[in-house]
Amino acid sequence: MRSSSSVLSFWTKKSEKATKNLAGCELKHIHVSSSMERRNGPDLQLQQLTTTTVPAQDSAFSYKDNLIGALLAIFGHLIISIALNVQKYSHIQLAGSKDTRSYFKTKIWWCGLLLLLLGELGVFSSYAFAPLSLIVPLSAVSVIASAIIGIIFIKEKWKPKDFLRRYILSFIGCALAIIGTYVLITFGPNSHEKMTGENIIRHLVSWTFLLYMLVEIIVFCFLLYFYKEKRVNYVVVILLLVAVLGSMTAVTVKAVAGMILVSIEGNIQLSYPIFYVMLVSMVATAIFQAEFLSQASQLYDSSLIASINYILSTTMAITAGATFYLDxxxxxVLHICLFLLGCLIAFLGVFLITRNKKKLRAFEPYVSISSMPGLHNLHDKGSGIQPELGSFSYGALQSNDNLSEIYAPATLPVTQEEHGPQWAPSASYDIPDHNKRE
Incomplete structure (x- = not known):
């Protein structure tokens, strides 16, 4: 009995000692864990702070890239506008020259060409920094600059009232275009990614872009069929063809410029086949785009083409950038709506600027019968003979003196007879064979 009680007391003391040791271990663990938390607390807070500040730094760098791209685009379009006006001035100085290519010998024309190349280089470089949807609408800068240069170097002398009434639409259009440009730059897209070969291929095979390409190809074939086969040569049809090609040109230009920039930074991208595919597509679409623009300029006024082409091309390019590069x-939603509002204001400004331009009448040579003494009237009510020389459409920079002899107005050389009174001359006329009606 005594032995059993001693055994029980032994195990009771043992359990109490184990309980004390366990409690001590728990207290020690709690103390160590609390000390570790106190020691690692600032590090964890610093790590959380850095993780929260990294997006802000990336956002700052992306806005910086947007600013660089926008400034390059504005600089490029401004230089392009100055270059075109310099070349136009060279052509005007040589108006009436018999040598149709005499402008090649002038320093002014070559200076304009160098400025044009510099401007194109600036616009090309801007695509490597900023999103496509931000760069394309900035082409309104060239329209604004051309309008301002045209007003400053105007040859006519107007009274202040007439001047303001004549150019009030241009002033309003320039103001609206500048406001719209500022708004779309401020609220433009801010998505940035490296233009590597893998990223471009990934965007190229995405289902959104494949669906967009399918719709674009169908629309292009539909428009081309009506334009070529049905002879539907409305200005909207031709410029829609230009806009569809221009959207692909913008996509390929950004890909090529971005891959070149990444290669300059050290990650060589020129070994990817997609770079050369994009380069060939860029050149091909640009050539066909220029061809359709040339055909449109032969049929319609340049101011109408400038406004409609800017609106359609910008809309198609923004859509392509949103589907391909996910700009x-x-x-x-607020930034997207404000960006679209800026585009609409810029569209209205460009429309008002081009609306105010004078429309040039095409020169059509004719011969007035009333100015030919001694020649009987061939028509009862006809006042002139219109030679069947086809359609004449001359640019503002071309001179009518550069026409060949075949396409010149019909001239009737007058030969005075030596005999007879001086007050009754008799004239004989020789009409060249190529100007005879029958």
Whole structure:
């Protein structure tokens, strides 16, 4: 009995000692864990702070890239506008020259060509920094600059009232275009990614872009059929063809410029086949785009072409940038709406600027019968003979003196007879064979 009680007391003391040891271990663990938390607390807070500040730094760098791209685009379009006006001035100085290529010998024309190349280089470089949807609408800068240069170097002398009434639409258009440009730059898309070969291939095979390409090809074939086969040569049809090609040109230009920039930074991208595919597509679409623009300029006024082409090309390019490069990924609805509002204001400004330009009448040579003494009237009510020389459409920079002899107005050399009174001359006329009607 005593032995059993001693055994029980032994195990009771043992359990109490084990309980004390366990409690001590728990207290020690709690103390160590609390000390570790105190020691690692600032590090964890610093790590959380750095993780929260990294997006802000990336956002700052992306806005910086947007600013660089926008400034390059504005600089490029401004230089292009100055270059075109310099070349136009060279052509005007040589108006009436018999040598149709005499402008090649002038320093002014070559200076304009160098400025044009510099401007194109600036616009090309801007695509490597900023999103496509931000760069394309900035082509309104060239329209604004051309309008301002035209007003400053105007030859006519107007009274202040007439001047303001004549150019009030241009002033309003320039103001609206500048406001729209500022708004779309401020609220433009802010998505940035490296233009590597893998990223471009990934965008190229995405279902959104494949669906967009399918719709674009169908629309292009539809328009081309009506333009070529049905002879539907409305200005909207031709410029829609230009806009569809221009959207692909913008996509390929950004890909090529971005891959060149990444290669300059050290990650060589020129070994990817997609770079050369994009380069060939860029050149091909640009050539066909220029061809359709040339055909449109032969049929319609240049101011009408400038406004409609800017609106359609910008809309198609923004759509292509949103589907291929996902320019508006992560943007909120307010920024997207304000960006579109800036585009609409710029569209209205460009329309008003081009609306105010004078329309040049095409020169059509004719011979007035009333100015030919001694020649009987061939028509009862006809006042002139219109030679069947086809359609004459001359640019503002071309001179009518450069026409060949075949396409010149019909001239009737007058030969005075030596005999007879001086007050009754008799004239004989020789009409060249190529100007005879029958």
């Amino acid at each position: 508006f990924r992560g943007a909120d």
